[in-house]
Amino acid sequence: MIDTTMLRVHLQLPDVCNMRPECRGCSTAHQRAGRLLTPAQAQDWWQAITWLRGQHGRLHIVALWGEPTADPILMELLRRAARDNIVEIVSNLVDLGELENVPRRADCRLVASYHPHAWAGTEVFWERVMEARRLAWNVYYMLLVGYPGELESTVQDRDWFLEHGEQVAIMPFGGTLGRRLYPRDWSAADWAILAGDLERNWGRSDLMRPGTALRGMPCLAGSRYLWIGKDGKAQACYQPGSPVLGNVLQRDLRLLTEPMACPYPNCMCPDQWAYIVGKVPQTAE
């Protein structure tokens, strides 16, 4: 699913979200204060994307962390970028208004993120998915966040979407809820459910749990993948404290030329597992 020959950039640009009430444990609350991109900022970003494209070829741009469709100026920037890059957005589909006018290409991708508290049922959300497809987006898979205490209904929802022919993945909640920290504090029973879904979609689950054999494995993060913040700062990996490789708004980015040794005990994003060079020994659960 991930083409590791292209430079893939996760753009942490959506700085707003239209989800009301917000999702439990939302990790981006500090970013959702309603700050839309200004036209001048969008122009700076357009120049940065054009520069990055010129330096490293066709990009795979993913807009996430917040809700891209809640910022019309960002969506216009992404529509421009989609003319000659792969553009992917992760969207809650609360408001479809900004999804129009994308280039009619299969690689304008959308990941539909289902938040059951916001919808009257799976059927209603599925109708939104169909509408996004009518607007030319390739909704190539659906995502359900797996929250502690809700997994039974999450599995029912997943199965409903599977029965209706969708690709769907349960993404284990990561972060703090109450006094518990996830994934560390998942019960064995809950983790068995989550692990089963990860294995169905990505072939393994152990890399998400602390204590894997991941640390020290070579990874293409920083050479074929970047995490770019709203200030333009480009980090090698999405995890906090990963090496800063420059700033795309200032045009001083230097990609790594060799795989870096993963400094982390686990990797919470299964799409990133494609960047690991070599086979990480399986950890017994």
Ligand code: SF4
């Ligand atoms: S849709 Fe995403 S950004 Fe918005 S409240 Fe939910 S988790 Fe947070």
Ligand code: SF4
């Ligand atoms: S394996 Fe995951 S956590 Fe480790 S460097 Fe690569 S992307 Fe980051």
